[in-house]
Amino acid sequence: MIEKVGVLGAGSMGAAVAALAASAGLEVILLDVKGEGDPAGPARRGLERAVKQRAFLDPSAAGRVQVGNVEDDLPLLAGCDWVLEAIIEEREAKRTLFQRLAAILPPQTIVTTNTSTFTLHALLPDELGAWRDRFFVTHFFNPPRALLLCEVTAFPEGEGERFFGFVRFLEQRLGRRALLVRDTPGFVANRFGIYALAHAVRLTTELGLTPEEVDALTGPLLGRPRSATFRTIDLTGVDILVLGTRSLQESTGDDYAVPDWILELYQAKRLGDKTGGGIYRREGEQQLTYDPLQHGDRPFRPAAIPGLDDLLRQPFPERLVGALDLPSPYGDYVRHLLGRTFGYVLARTRDAARDIASVDRALEWGFGWAAGPYAQMQFLGLERVRELLQDAGVPVSDLLALAEERGGFFRDGRVLDPASGELIPEEQLPSTRRTRQIRLREALDRQGTHDLGDGILAVRVRSLEALPELVAGTLAHGPSALVLVPAFAGLGYPYEDLLELAERGEWETIEQRLVTLQEALRAVARLPVPVVTALDGEGRGAATTLALWSDATVAFLTTPLGFPGATVGLLPLGALTALRVRAEAREYGLQAPLRAEFGVVSALTAFLASERVESAQRAGISGLLGDRWLATMDRDGLLDAAAGLARALARSVPRRPLGDAVELGTAGEQVTAGLRLAELEPATRQVVEALVRAVRRSGNVDDLLAAERAVLRELLRDGEYRQRARATLQALAAARR
Template identity: 75%
Template sequence: MIRRIGVVGAGSMGAAVAALAASTGLDVVLLDVKGEDDPAGPARRGLQRAAQQRAFLNPSAIDRVRVGNVEDDLAWLTECDWVLEAIIENRDAKRDLFRRLDAVLSPETIVTTNTSTFTLAQLLPAELGAWRERFFVTHFFNPPRALLLCEVTAFPEGETARFATFVRFLEQRLGRRVLLVRDTPGFVANRFGIYALVQAVRLTGELGLAPEDVDALTGPLLGRPRSATFRTIDLTGLDILVLGTRSLQESTGDDYAVPDWILDLYQAGRLGDKTGGGIFRREGEQQLTYDPLQRADRPFRAAVIPGLEELLRQPFPQRLLGALELPSPYGDYVRQLLGRTFGYVLQRTTDAARDIASVDRALEWGFGWAAGPYAQMDFLGPQRVRALLAEAGVPAAELLTLAERRGGFFLDGQVLDPASGELVPEERLPSTRRTRQIRTREALEREGMRDLGDGVLALRIRSLEALPRALEEALARWPSALVLVPALDSFGYPYSELLQLAESGDQAGLEERLRALQAALQALTRVPIPVVAALDGEARGAGTTLALWSDATVSYLTTPLGYPGAAAGLVPLGALVALRVRSEARASTLAAPLRAELGAASALTTLLAAERVDSAHLAGTLGLLGDRWLVTVDRDGLLETAADLARALAHGVPARPLASRETFAEASQMTAAGPSLAELDPTARSVVETLARALRSAGTLEELLRAERAAVVELLSQAALREKAAATLQALSAPRR
C-alpha cells in the first residue's frame, strides 16, 4: 500500500508529480541537488514553481511536501513506498542514482523512472537484479494537471499482482490514464507523436508553405489541438524538440532529424515562449513570424486557404476527406503528412505497442488528437490509405493487408491483433476500462441520460427548471438510483432575469420565478430512490445547491464550487434552507431551540465562507457537499464512482433531512456569522441582516423556503443592491484568463 512517495528531481516534471500526489492526500518527499546557501533550495524552488504553475490540485497540499537534497537527505526515502526518479535524461546519472538508492530503500519499495527515452534494461545496473520485480517505467506527461496519460511498463518478471495494484493506484488515486506499453525507446506516444510533428515541420520547407499555413492545416482540421504545429513547438520549447528528436533518433535508429532552420533557431537561443519567442514572437505591438524560406522574421500573415472555413464547420473525422482535396499545395501537404504518419505507425506499432488500440489512445490522451491514426485509417478506408502511402513514397505494411482481410482495424467491438492477424474482443485490452469510462461520459454529454448499469441512471442537468422533467423521465424507467451531473450556465441561477424583474417592479413575477426554482429543488425530496450528485466542471451556484439537496456527492478535486457574490446580493436560492436543515439534523440530540440557533448560525457562516472555495475538499469540509461526500482525482472514473456510491445507498435505509416534515423552532436574534457586521460593507451587511432574519424563522420546510423567498424579494427591491449584484455578476461571468 502506498502512503508516502519520494520524488528525486524537482524539475518541471518531478515537482509537478509531487504536487499531484500531495493533492491526493499522500505525504511526499521531494529531493534535488544540494544548494549552496540553502541545502534544500533547488527542491524548494522547484516546488514553488509548481505551485505558481497551478500544479497543485489542492493548494493547501503544499504542506504535505517535505523538501531536501540528495546529499544529506537520501535516507528520508527509506520510509517511502514508491520512489520516482525524475532527474535529467542522462543514462549514467540515472544509473548512479539507482545504485545510491539501493543502499537506503526498503526491499519492498517500488522504484520507477520517468524516462521518455531509455529502456528499463538500459537503466538498471547489473548488480541491482533484485529490483527487476519492482522497477517500472512511469512516463508522465507534462503538465500532469492537464495531460492524464501515463505510459507504464515493467520487466516480464515484474508483471505481478503488485504491478497490477500499482497500475490501479495510478488510475484511481492519481487519476492517470495508464497505457501499458512495450519496453522500447520512446514508448508509444512520443515515438509516433513526435514523428508526426517532425514530418509536419519538414513538409513546411519541402512544399514552401508558411508556418501560419501549416498551423491552419494541422490543428482542428486534422482533429489536433488548436496550437497545431509551430505554436505547440513555441509553447513546449525548441530545445525540447531538438534534444528529444536527437534522443529518439539515437535510441530507435529511425529518422527524426529536424530541418536546419529549426537548428538555427535553437543555436540562436530562440527557444519559444520561454525565451520571448521562437517561430513566432512579438516586437512591441507587431507580431512576427520566422520564415523558413527567407531565414528571417517578417510580419505575421494570417493563413488564407480556399475552402478551409467551410471544412472546419464539418464534424471530425468527416472533414478529413475534404482536407485531402484542398487545392495545391495545401491538399498535397495534408496527403503527404498523413501518408508519412500512417506509414510509420503501421511499420512500428508491433515494436512499441502491445496492441493497436494503445497507439490511438496514446495520441488521443498524450497529444490531444481527436482520433488516433488507426481510427482515422478505418474512416478513410484501406484503398484511400494505400493511395496516401504511395503518394508519400512509403511501402504498405503487412498490417494494412491484415486489416483489409478482416474488415478494418476496429470492427463491432473487436480490434485487430497484429500478432495473430485475428480480431479479438476489445474488452480484453488493458486500456478498455479507461476507454469505456471516457466514452460513457461523452455519451452522457450527447444524450442527456445514460444507463450506468445495475439500474443506475445518470442525468445531465442543464438548468434547474429542467430538473423536475428530467427526474420524471428517469423514474419512468424504474431505476434503482440516480446520478445527477450538473452542466449549468451562469451559476445555474437566472440572476439577470431576477434582477430585471425586480428592476421593473414585477414583484408577482419575481416571486413566481423564485417559487419555481425552489420547487425544482424540492422535486429531489420526492424521488423515492437515492440521488447522488457528480460534480465535474463548473458547479458554483446552483451546482453546489444541487449537491446540498442530493443524498450524496462525488466531486472532482478542482471542481469550482461555492457561492461567489452571495454577499453582494447573488443569493443562492435553496442553499441557506438546506444548510440550516442539514445542520439541525446533525445536532438532533439537542433541544429544538438550540438546534435552531446552531443551524441558523452555521448556515450563514457557511454561506459567507463559500464566497471563496479553492478545492472540493474544502467545500466538503465546509458542509457544501452535504453529509455524504467523496472527492476524487480520478476524473475519468468519477461517474463510475458515483454509480458505485448510488448502488450502495440503494441497499440502505434512506436518511433524507430535506424530506423532513417536522416543524423547525425559531432561532434567537443573535447572529454568529463569522465576521462582525461592522466589518462588512453596507451591501454585505444588508444581505447578512436580511438573510439572518429569514433563517431564524420557525415552521415547516415549506415555510422556511417562503421566508427565504421573501428575503430575496426584499433584497432585490433595493436599487443600490441590484446595482452591486449586477456589477458582481458581470465581473464573475467574464472569461477567466
C-alpha cells in the same frame, strides 16, 4: 497501499508530480541537488514554482510536501511506499542514483523512472536484478494537471499483482490515464507523436509552405490541437523538439531529423515563448514569423487556403477526408504528412505498443488528437491508406495487408491483434476500461441520459427549473437510483431575469419563479429512489445547491464550488435551508436551544465563507457537499464513482430531512453576536441581517424556504442592490471568460 511518496528531482516534472501526489492526500518527500546556503534550496524553489504554476489541484496540499537534498536526505525515503526518479535525462546519472537507493529502500518500495527516452533494461544496473519485479516506467506528461496520460511498463517478470495494483493506483488515486506500453525507446506517444511533428516541420520547406499555412492545416482540420505545429513548438520549446528528435533518432535509428532552419533557431537560443519568441514572436505591436526560406523574420501573414473554412465547419472525420482533396500544394502536404505518419505507425507498432488501440489512445491522450492514427485509417478506408503510402514513397506494411484481409482494424467490437493477426474482443485490451469511461461521459453529453448499470440512470441537468419534469421522465424507466450531472449556464440561477422583472415591478411573476426554483429542489428530496449528484467542471451556484439537496455527492477535486456573489445578494435559493437543516442535524446531540443557535451560526458561516471554494475536498469538509460525499482526482471515473455510491444507497432511500416538515429550533440573540456583523462590509451586512431575521422566525423547512424568498424580494426592491448585483454578475462572467 501507497500513502507516502518520494520524488527525486524538483524540476518542472518532478515538482508537478509531487504536487499531484500531495493533492491526492499523500505525504511527499521532494529531493533535489544540495544548495549553497540553503541545502534544500533547489527543492524548495521547485516546490514554490509548482505552487505558482498551479500544479497543486488542492492548493492547501503544499503543506504535505517535505523538501530536502539527495546528498543528505536520501534516508528519508526509507519510509516511502513509492519512489519516483525524475532527474536529468542522463543514463549514468540515473543508474548511479539507483545504486545509492538500493542501500536505503526496503524490498516492498516500488521504484519508477519518469524517463521518456531510456528503456528499463538500459537503466537498471546489473547488480540490482532483485528490483526487476518492482522497477517500472511511469512516463508522466507535462503539465500533469492538464495532460492525463501516463505510459507505464515493467520487466516481464514484474507484471504481477503489485504492478497491476500500482496501475490502478495511478488511475484511481492520481487520476491518470495509465497506458501499458512495451519497454522500447520513446515508448508510444513520443515515438509516434514526435515523428508526426518532425515530418510536419520538414514538409514545410519541402513543399514550399509557410508556417502560418502549416498551422492552418495541422490543427483542428486534422483533428489536432489548435496550437497545431509551430505554435506547439513555441509553447513547448524549440530545444525540446531538437533534443527530443535527436535522442529518438539515436535510440531508435529511425528518421527524426529536423531541417537546418530549426537548428539555426536552436543555436540562436530562439527557443519559443520561454525566450520571448521562436517561430513566432511579437515586436511591439507587430506579430512576426520566422521565414524558413529567408532565414529571418517577416510580418505575420494569415493563411489563405481555398476551401479551408468550409471544411472546418464539417464534423470530424468528414473534414479529414476533405483535407486530402485540397488544391495543391495544400492537399499534397496533407497527403504526404498522413502517408509518412501512417507508414511509420504501421511499421513500428509491434515494436512499441501492445495493441493498435493503445497507439490511438497514446496520441489522443498525450498529444490531444481527436482520433488516433488507426481510427483515422479506418475512417479513410484501407484502399485510400494504401494510396497515401504509395504517394508518400513509404513501404506498405504487412499490418495493413492483414487489416485488408480481416476487413479493417476495427470491426463489430473487435480489434486487429498485430501479434496473431486475428480480430480479438476490444474488452480484452488493457486500455478498454479507461476508454469506456471517457466515452460514457461523451455519450451522456450527447444523449442527456445514460444507463450506468444495475438500474442506475445518469441524467445531464441543464436547467434547474426543468429538473422536476426531467426526473419525472426518468422515473418512467424504473431506475433503482439517479445520478444527476448538472451542466448549468453561468451560476444556474436566473439572476438577470429576476433583476429585469424587479425593474418592471412584476412581483407576482418573481414570486412564481422563486417558488419554481425551490420546488425543483424539493422534487429531488421527494424522489422515491436515491439521488447522487456528480460535479465536474463548473459546480458553483445552483450545482452546489443541488448537491446539498441530494443523498450523496461525488466531485472532481478542482471543480469550482460555492456561491459567488451571495454576500452581496445573489442568493442561491434553497442553499441556506439545506445548510441550516444539515448543520442542525449534525449537532443532534446538543441541547435543543444551543443546537438551534449552533445550526444557524454554522449555516450562515458556511454561507459567507463559500463564495469560492478552491477544492472539492475543502468544500466537503465545510459541509457544502452534504453529509455523504467523495472528492476524487479520477475525473474519467467520476460517473463510475457516482454509480458506486448510488448502488450502495439503492437498497433503501436515506432519511431526507430536507423533504420533511422538520421542526427547527428558534435561534436566540447569540446568532448575531456569533456572526460579528460589525466586521462585515455594509452591502454584506444588509444581506446577512435579512437572512438572520428570516432564520429566526422559521420553524420548519417550508417556513425557511418562504423566508429565503422574502429576503430576495426585499433585496430586489432596492435599486442600489440591483445595480450592485448586475456589476457582480458582469465581473463573474468576465472571470469565466
